Amino acid sequence: MSIGYKIRKFFSNHVETKDRHEDKKLQTHYYKASKDxxxxxxxxxxxxxxxxxxxAVSKxxxxxxxxxxxxxxxxxxxxIIMVRPYHTAVDFSVTTxxxxQIDFGHSSKVIQELYEHMNKELQLITEH
Structure with missing residues (x-):
C-alpha cells in the first residue's frame, strides 16, 4: 500500500471494496454459497x-x-453477485x-467487521 493511499483512506469518509483493491483487506470476498x-x-x-x-433488501x-x-x-x-453456482461475490460500499467528510478509517473498519463475520458463517473461496 502506498503512503498516498493510506493518507486518502484515513481522511476519507467513503470506502468501497473491489476485486483488485490496493488494500488486501478491502478486496472482494468470494464465498462457496448461493446468493440467497x-x-x-x-x-x-x-x-x-x-x-x-x-x-432496503432487493433480492x-x-x-x-x-x-x-x-x-x-x-x-x-x-x-451480492452469484458468479457461478456456489461461487458468490460480496462487495461493500460504506459511507460515514x-x-x-473525514472518518479516520472508520468506514474501512466497518467493512472489515462485516467480512470477519461472513468468514465465520460461510466458506471463503481464496482462489477465484
Missing amino acids: SVMKVIETYFQSKDTYSIN EHGEISATTKKGKRVFVVAT ESLL
Whole structure:
C-alpha cells in the first residue's frame, strides 16, 4: 500500500471494496454459497445488531442497504453477485456521515467487521 493511499483512506469518509483493491483487506470476498444464503447471512447480521437498521433488501438486484441507529452515522450497501453456482461475490460500499467528510478509517473498519463475520458463517473461496 502506498503512503498516498493510506493518507486518502484515513481522511476519507467513503470506502468501497473491489476485486483488485490496493488494500488486501478491502478486496472482494468470494464465498462457496448461493446468493440467497449469502444475502440471508448479511440480513441476519444487520437484524441481530441493535446498532443497525435495514433500509432496503432487493433480492432481484442482490443488494441490501442499512444504516446505523447509534454511534457514528454509517450507510452500508452490500452487493451480492452469484458468479457461478456456489461461487458468490460480496462487495461493500460504506459511507460515514460526518461534518468534515473525514472518518479516520472508520468506514474501512466497518467493512472489515462485516467480512470477519461472513468468514465465520460461510466458506471463503481464496482462489477465484
